[in-house]
Amino acid sequence: MTINHHPPEDLLADFATGSLDEADHLVVAVHAAQCPRCSRFIQAMEHLAGAALEEARPIALSGTFKAIMARIDEGPAEPSAAAPVPAGLPDEDLPDILRRCHFGKRRRVAPGVKLQPIILPGAGQSRAFLLWSAPGTKMLQHSHTGTELTCVLKGSFAHEGGHYGPGDFDFGDGEVDHQPLVGGGEPCLALVAMSGDLKLHGWLGRLITPFVRL
Amino acid sequence: MNAGLRAVSRPDWSGRSSRALRRSRPQRLGERPKTTVDWADLIGRVAAHGDRDAFKFLFEHFAPRVKGFLVKTGMQPDAAEEIAQSTLVAVWRKAGQFDPSSAGAAAWIFTIARNLRIDAARRAARQSRADQPTEPDDGLDAVESPETTMARRDDVTRVTAALSRLSEEQSTVIRLSFIEERPHAEIASALGIPLGTVKSRIRLAMSKLRDLLDEPR
Structure with missing residues (x-):
């Protein structure tokens, strides 16, 4: 698998410092898990963060060493009722990170396009979902009020930015106005994190926007 | 101590x-x-x-x-x-x-x-x-799988090598911006550079780091 499209560096940096929204974090994690190049970038950020930690001005703890040892000797807290079995897992060959997620109900959002939300515990601005698109599907010309992070899991799509196959990462924000075309042959499965709303263009877009809920 | x-x-x-x-x-x-x-x-x-x-x-x-x-x-x-x-x-x-x-x-x-x-x-x-x-x-x-561990050790060499070649100025700007999450105005005064320069300097430092990491050993 050759990955040609990567997240912008600042997104990787925010991922490394843990400051991304949960949905965005998930999409970057799925990409980085299969992209050695981005994984190295994240590691570099962690190194720099380690150096910053090493040089941070120390603030004395109110908890003593004795208290910490007592906490350690108590043993780990009860494992939280065993990891719950992920619900609604779609019948797909998903990356491990996604196999641990909870999924909502899959639904049809447009001809040839199905969506299944991923239920995340945090309350971020973005929501994450899997998106299946039939081969040859032409998505509506759209732009975003927020951001759209996409990692292709299967199949491919293309737009002005290039061709996106498995592992490729696409980042769109308010400045992007595109019309993705799903590659022929096999359906495209992508993991998407989206904040804000889609703005569909053209008379058809304006007509159906109220009905397309991504 | x-x-x-x-x-x-x-x-x-x-x-x-x-x-x-x-x-x-x-x-x-x-x-x-x-x-x-x-x-x-x-x-x-x-x-x-x-x-x-x-x-x-x-x-x-x-x-x-x-x-x-x-x-x-x-x-x-x-x-x-x-x-x-x-x-x-x-x-x-x-x-x-x-x-x-x-x-x-x-x-x-x-x-x-x-x-x-x-x-x-x-x-x-x-x-x-x-x-x-x-x-x-x-x-x-x-x-981690053993393969991942191996790959990670390989990566460590590359990552340390790249970081050692990043200029002091560049690692500082990355640290201030992303790790310490300081606002650009603060970074400008900390580094004594115009506010307008901060953004481009951060971007430059990040793509430099990317380039260094991409270089074949």
Whole structure:
């Protein structure tokens, strides 16, 4: 698998410092898990963060060493009722990170396009979902009020930015106005994190926007 | 304090010690290494035989720094205290997962604190939305496959090499912007550069780091 499209560096940096929204974090994690190049970038950020930690001005703890040892000797807290079995897992060959997620109900959002939300515990601005698109599907010309992070899991799509196959990462924000075309042959499965709303263009877009809920 | 730290006798857990010692050499990353303490070795002692003396050094050095770091990046002192404590508890419990040939001790401890901070934020969010299902493990602690471990060790060499070639100015701007999350205006005054230059300097530093990491060895 050759990955040609990567997240912008600042997104990787925010991922490394843990400051991304949960949905965005998930999409970057799925990409980085299969992209050695981005994984190295994240590691570099962690190194720099380690150096910053090493040089941070120390603030004395109110908890003593004795208290910490007592906490350690108590043993780990009860494992939280065993990891719950992920619900609604779609019948797909998903990356491990996604196999641990909870999924909502899959639904049809447009001809040839199905969506299944991923239920995340945090309350971020973005929501994450899997998106299946039939081969040859032409998505509506759209732009975003927020951001759209996409990692292709299967199949491919293309737009002005290039061709996106498995592992490729696409980042769109308010400045992007595109019309993705799903590659022929096999359906495209992508993991998407989206904040804000889609703005569909053209008379058809304006007509159906109220009905397309991504 | 340093004298006491140095008094810790040298590693007795076989095989890994020489590598661990090499790691302790000053790296360019931390501008001025303050001690010659081999943190990786101390973590190894905790892992190998639950060495409480070794752990005490780790605790006394890192816990206040984790707290200081978190406060500096905007966290309330109480919350930072809790995460600093939990971080050190996790250092004890996960000491066996630390790979001395991999990222340095400080980077490893940073990732523990970071993950705890992420967990805490999600827990807080979940409590305000009690109807949500419990959190799936997001894999932050996933156990690595041997292939992954090998690849990661390879990466470490490349990552350290790239970072050592990043200019001081560039690593500073990355640190201020992304790690300490300081506003651009503050970065401008800290570095004595015009506000308008900050953004381009950050972008330049980030793409330089990318280029250095991409260079074939």
